Amino acid sequence: MDSTTADIESRRRAATQSLDANHRSQFGQYFTPAPVAQFMASLIKRPRGGKHLSILDPGAGIGSLSAALLSRLKGRGDVTAYEFDHAFQSGLKETLSAHPGKHVILQRDFIEEAVLDVATGKAEGGRFDAVILNPPYKKINTDSKHRLLLRKLGLETSNLYTCFLACSIALCKPGAQVVAIIPRSWMNGLYFLPFRHWLLRHAAVTHIHLFDSRDRAFKDDGVLQENVIVRLVVGGSQDSVEVSSSRDQTFADLKRQAVPFSAVVTPGDEQMFVHVPSPGTASTEGLPGRPLREIGLDVCTGPVVDFRLRDYLRPEPCDGSVPLLYSTHFNGHFEWPRPSRKPNAIMVNENTRGWLMPAGCYVVLRRFTSKEETRRVVAYLLNDNALPGSLVGFENHLNVIHQDRHGLDPKVARGIAAYLNSQAVDDYFRTFSGHTQVNATDLRRLRYPTIAELRKLGDQLEEEGRRGTPDSGRSRNAKGAAERAIRSVSPRNL
Ligand SMILES: C[S@@+](CC[C@H](N)C(=O)[O-])C[C@H]1O[C@@H](n2cnc3c(N)ncnc32)[C@H](O)[C@@H]1O
Numbered sequence: 001m002d003s004t005t006a007d008i009e010s011r012r013r014a015a016t017q018s019l020d021a022n023h024r025s026q027f028g029q030y031f032t033p034a035p036v037a038q039f040m041a042s043l044i045k046r047p048r049g050g051k052h053l054s055i056l057d058p059g060a061g062i063g064s065l066s067a068a069l070l071s072r073l074k075g076r077g078d079v080t081a082y083e084f085d086h087a088f089q090s091g092l093k094e095t096l097s098a099h100p101g102k103h104v105i106l107q108r109d110f111i112e113e114a115v116l117d118v119a120t121g122k123a124e125g126g127r128f129d130a131v132i133l134n135p136p137y138k139k140i141n142t143d144s145k146h147r148l149l150l151r152k153l154g155l156e157t158s159n160l161y162t163c164f165l166a167c168s169i170a171l172c173k174p175g176a177q178v179v180a181i182i183p184r185s186w187m188n189g190l191y192f193l194p195f196r197h198w199l200l201r202h203a204a205v206t207h208i209h210l211f212d213s214r215d216r217a218f219k220d221d222g223v224l225q226e227n228v229i230v231r232l233v234v235g236g237s238q239d240s241v242e243v244s245s246s247r248d249q250t251f252a253d254l255k256r257q258a259v260p261f262s263a264v265v266t267p268g269d270e271q272m273f274v275h276v277p278s279p280g281t282a283s284t285e286g287l288p289g290r291p292l293r294e295i296g297l298d299v300c301t302g303p304v305v306d307f308r309l310r311d312y313l314r315p316e317p318c319d320g321s322v323p324l325l326y327s328t329h330f331n332g333h334f335e336w337p338r339p340s341r342k343p344n345a346i347m348v349n350e351n352t353r354g355w356l357m358p359a360g361c362y363v364v365l366r367r368f369t370s371k372e373e374t375r376r377v378v379a380y381l382l383n384d385n386a387l388p389g390s391l392v393g394f395e396n397h398l399n400v401i402h403q404d405r406h407g408l409d410p411k412v413a414r415g416i417a418a419y420l421n422s423q424a425v426d427d428y429f430r431t432f433s434g435h436t437q438v439n440a441t442d443l444r445r446l447r448y449p450t451i452a453e454l455r456k457l458g459d460q461l462e463e464e465g466r467r468g469t470p471d472s473g474r475s476r477n478a479k480g481a482a483e484r485a486i487r488s489v490s491p492r493n494l
Pocket residue numbers: 027028029030031032058059060061062063064065082083084085088108109110111133134135136137
């Protein structure tokens with residue numbers, strides 16, 4: 001580490017220690033460590049022909065990001081830094097003054113000023129060639145000042161970090177480069193849909209970096225947020241996207257790969273989920289096939305909400321009851337009845353019947369996997385002869401794949417379970433889901449082989465099962481056989 005970087009790092013630690021925890025979380029004051037700042041700066045291309053870059057650093061803290069970029073540009077950059085907290089002004093000034101150039105520090109509210117500049121035409125044609133930012137993140141209420149301001153830019157958004165990113169883009173010249181470290185939350189979910197629309201209309205995504213371990217980017221600050229680094233080109237035309245990943249902020253094991261934009265945002269996806277395929281895995285090519293409903297199947301969360309039907313739950317099966325299945329019955333393998341604190345049965349009567357499903361063959365997935373589990377997507381095959389009775393209750397923490405609320409063709413079900421348990425699906429799932437939940441919507445949107453291919457896959461697995469180990473779809477043999485069979489039905493993509 002050179003002496004200037006060492007100075008900034010000690011200033012960063014001192015600034016962090018001086019902060020009151022509440023104040024810090026209210027204003028999102030988590031500073032970027034030098035290696036992350038240097039990596040971010042390395043994503044900004046140097047200008048040709050001795051040109052100077054006009055740089056924006058909104059929410060600059062003590063200026064770690066500007067410093068990394070100015071070092072990379074060897075003095076060919078002028079920074080405009082916004083930082084409204086008085087506490088960081090002298091540190092910021094010290095950091096910037098170590099670099100040649102015309103630097104301006106504005107102790108103002110960045111969002112207010114940016115929206116005003118756009119509204120008054122001051123930002124017409126754009127003011128900046130490059131932006132480097134680590135914005136504050138905090139949820140904002142519907143009637144908050146910042147949210148109302150952002151509506152003036154045509155954006156409805158619920159977090160401060162998306163406000164910062166949108167305002168930065170609004171102040172840029174066409175072709176400007178924007179590099180930001182932000183939470184991963186904007187990439188999926190309904191709340192951020194307007195932001196995804198806005199962003200992809202105003203900029204092209206050219207690079208996405210993911211940290212494999214969620215606490216690694218801001219290790220010193222104990223931030224548990226999953227962060228991504230994105231590089232955007234304002235008004236750029238969307239081409240392929242460079243994806244990279246590293247375990248942590250040392251970037252020692254950096255992997256990178258260019259992928260087509262269609263592997264990042266699926267063409268025709270109205271939700272515009274942004275996937276981050278892992279470099280070097282099959283997920284970079286996307287999955288084959290069609291969404292679940294298009295192959296005539298569907299998925300629901302288990303209809304039984306147990307506390308609403310408490311009076312009818314039974315610890316053990318008894319006369320007049322049918323099996324009730326919880327996540328605990330799908331723990332490594334399927335087991336029912338299972339001695340545990342959870343009931344094993346539910347009485348059938350006029351209050352419960354509407355929440356029960358006909359007995360049959362289903363594919364069942366837990367909605368919440370634990371952090372320790374190596375796989376996100378774990379599918380269980382529930383055979384039609386696995387349970388007594390003509391009805392079955394699925395508790396609400398399960399996802400159930402069905403056909404018109406009835407069981408599936410057993411061979412198709414076996415094929416689906418194997419397909420969902422394949423490495424390719426797990427890799428793909430991780431590209432858009434940073435958390436441990438498996439939502440019915442995600443399973444519905446996933447792409448599946450055709451029913452004929454799934455049946456063929458189920459058939460091959462049954463055949464393998466007859467020849468070797470009987471399979472529940474979860475044993476190592478069964479998985480090996482599944483991967484082989486999946487490759488045989490979809491040789492191009494898996
Ligand atoms: C996450 S910190 C990042 C600091 C610095 N960019 C870095 O990477 O180390 C965000 C900074 O934005 C500042 N900030 C928060 N809201 C702001 C606003 N509306 N206008 C200007 N600065 C703001 C905070 O005081 C904080 O220093």
